[in-house]
Amino acid sequence: xxQLVESGGGLVExxxxxxxxxxxxxxxxxxxxxxxxxxxxxxxxxxxxxINSDGSVTSYADxxxxxxxxxxxxxxxTLYLQLSSLRxxxxxxxxxxxxxxxxxTTFDNWGQGTLVSVSS
Amino acid sequence: QxxxxxxxSVSGSPGQSVPISCTGTSSDVGDxxxxxxxxxxxxxxxxxxxxxxxxxxxxxxxxxxxxxSGNTASLTISGLQAEDEADYYCCSYAGRYTWVFGGGTKxxxx
Numbered sequence: 639x640x641q642l643v644e645s646g647g648g649l650v651e652x653x654x655x656x657x658x659x660x661x662x663x664x665x666x667x668x669x670x671x672x673x674x675x676x677x678x679x680x681x682x683x684x685x686x687x688x689i690n691s692d693g694s695v696t697s698y699a700d701x702x703x704x705x706x707x708x709x710x711x712x713x714x715x716t717l718y719l720q721l722s723s724l725r726x727x728x729x730x731x732x733x734x735x736x737x738x739x740x741x742x743t744t745f746d747n748w749g750q751g752t753l754v755s756v757s758s
Numbered sequence: 759q760x761x762x763x764x765x766x767s768v769s770g771s772p773g774q775s776v777p778i779s780c781t782g783t784s785s786d787v788g789d790x791x792x793x794x795x796x797x798x799x800x801x802x803x804x805x806x807x808x809x810x811x812x813x814x815x816x817x818x819x820x821x822x823x824x825x826x827s828g829n830t831a832s833l834t835i836s837g838l839q840a841e842d843e844a845d846y847y848c849c850s851y852a853g854r855y856t857w858v859f860g861g862g863t864k865x866x867x868x
Binding site: 673675681682683684685688695697699733738741743744745746747748749750751 | 790845861
């Protein structure tokens with residue numbers, strides 16, 4: 639069974655930093671692209687970032703480009719998202735999601751999310 | 759990267775069919791057959807129910823179907839059941855390895 643477990647969320651002041659983690663189990667982590675997607679009550683689901691299977695290629699939503707960095711450790715089976723220069727509007731529930739094996743544009747498994755709150 | 763447009767809410771009675779639309783642009787929905795749909799119950803993570811416009815993952819009932827015409831994709835739920843009451847989100851590949859979601863539609867089963 640595929641398991642994705644996010645952690646690292648919390649309360650941080652504007653301008654601060656946070657590192658989110660997503661521990662993967664139940665599948666060959668190194669064989670899949672991974673994504674971060676966030677959700678807040680105002681905007682619903684918003685795609686944030688994607689990383690390819692070996693970690694060599696990444697992409698970001700314009701709203702986080704230059705502030706967030708996605709990475710992965712295929713030995714530890716863990717996906718990361720470094721959040722920097724945080725803004726109030728970055729407050730959301732952050733999900734990690736796995737790309738579908740045969741349909742690379744699809745998110746086929748999701749974690750339960752970790753909550754990030756940015757406030758002074 | 760503007761969000762895709764979905765109706766905020768739809769409703770139907772048990773047994774009825776309900777369509778949910780998802781309108782994008784010629785740069786996302788209109789340019790790729792890479793539209794997916796996700797069902798989300800309160801307090802739960804999203805669940806994939808349709809991918810590549812009209813394919814269902816194993817385990818998803820055939821009451822759920824997808825289609826696309828031009829810049830608009832649609833999810834149709836036939837034979838509506840009480841457990842279908844949830845939020846539904848569409849998502850499209852938008853090129854250059856970016857993705858865009860719709861704002862979500864709340865389905866109420868009357």
